Amino acid sequence: MTGLKKSCFRDLSGGQRQRVLLARALCASEKLLVVDEPVAGLDPLAQKELYEMLDKLNKEKGDDHYHGFS
Numbered sequence: 001m002t003g004l005k006k007s008c009f010r011d012l013s014g015g016q017r018q019r020v021l022l023a024r025a026l027c028a029s030e031k032l033l034v035v036d037e038p039v040a041g042l043d044p045l046a047q048k049e050l051y052e053m054l055d056k057l058n059k060e061k062g063d064d065h066y067h068g069f070s
Contacts, residue, residue, distance in 0.1 A: 022050065026057075060069040 004016060013022065018041040027031055038054075039047040 012035055015043060015046060019046060019050075 004012065004020065009014075009017065009020065018038075022035065022038060025035065039050060042050065
């Protein structure tokens, strides 16, 4: 995603927009983040990476703070 930092949001693909919005939500969330269909519009690799990242964040926090519903 670092390659997108100078891109205009409206020029991004649907999957890229979804990743940017998820990153924004994760940065703004301190205690609990609930997302509905977090992998909608993401390719299979990005879906896997997102779920791995949420799992890693939950393990670091020592509790389930990040939840996704598909």
